Amino acid sequence: MSVLRRAAPAAGLARAKVNLALHITGQRSDGYHLLESLVVFPQIGDRLSIEASETLELLVEGPFAHDLEGPTEDNLVLKAAALFAEAAGTGPLKLKMTLSKRLPVASGIGGGSSDAATALRLLEDHSGIYLDDDRLHGLALQLGADVPVCLWAQPQLMRGIGDDVSPAPQMPKCGMVLVNPKVGVSTPAVFKALKTRSNPALPPLPESFETLSDLTGMLALCRNDLQQPAIEICPAIGEILDTLGAEDDIVFARMSGSGATVFGLCEAGREMALERSLRTRHPDWWIASGRLA
Known part of the structure; x- marks a missing residue:
């Protein structure tokens, strides 16, 4: 279920996800590791903006843009846009999304996960369609186990494979x-x-x-x-x-x-x-x- 609200400016900081503590407590039969982690989000991160356009496109810039591997269409930001459009029933999105990649890639601070989570929240702001928390969490989890914790840039505890999050x-x-x-x-x-x-x-x-x-x-x-x-x-x-x-x-x-x-x-x-x-x-x-x- 979604709730329509007044749209807000769609630009924000995709904060780094920092594990103050990270305990590996086991491993599942499918290979995923179980963990418990205390996570915080400093005022350091990538920047993402969304604006109306004729088509859906992603522009990646910034000091670490060249370190992203694979084609642009594989970026989690675009995958987040596709999942949101389907869940919100918006039809094909016509947006220019600009990602300024300021965090090092694959560096243990959740840059890609935070980018994806920030994209989901900004797409809500831009469209004025706000998904309920459970549905938003489900979309985030489809993008990766670290994405749900990045939806709310506040101290949190991660458990399970990272998908079980609660306030810290x-x-x-x-x-x-x-x-x-x-x-x-x-x-x-x-x-x-x-x-x-x-x-x-x-x-x-x-x-x-x-x-x-x-x-x-x-x-x-x-x-x-x-x-x-x-x-x-x-x-x-x-x-x-x-x-x-x-x-x-x-x-x-x-x-x-x-x-x-x-x-x-x-x-x-x-x-x-x-x-x-x-x-x-x-x-x-x-x-x-x-x-x-």
Whole structure:
């Protein structure tokens, strides 16, 4: 069932999906891994806009546009448009969709998934047709297991294969720096290198984290079970972790997803100075900063 509402401007930020903790808790018979993850969405991401056009087209630009593999018609943004048109009953869409690819591709921060999720929300805004939450979740899941969590850019818990999402504790005010060595890491290779697939679940979480210290204290009890396998494949990840660990203003650092992006948490307001300093010393790395949403 859909609800018709007044359309809003169709442009937005497809925020990076950062796994503050990622526990691999098992593996299904079909090969999919089971997980529990605490996810946040900083003010860092790709940009997507939608406007009326004579046909449906996708223009991809930005610093990482050339890293996208395959034909444009295989992009998840266009697949999201096709699924939405069918579910909303709009008929063929006539839109120009412009994706500014600012996040590294296949970097463990859900860029493609967030692009697809943002496309679904922007298509709702542009058309004025809003699907109910269950139907929107179903469309997102058809696009990939990581897409549903990206529909709402707020702290969330992921379980199952990533499709079971629920609100996470409220986060404290803090900044985040993301660093990627511009080295591709194969997710299947990282999982293949994972020695133990049935690991302990996340510890019980509070209703909210009042301070950054509260959050980092909890994260110290958690893990990213893919971090060590990824370092074995891509030693540059370990170098980034060492670099962020030596920064006085970084209070916690860990790899996100299957890599190779590493996040560093800091007090709110210090993230931009950290980004500038790191850029000066490591010009070959991709570095971005922002506040937690």
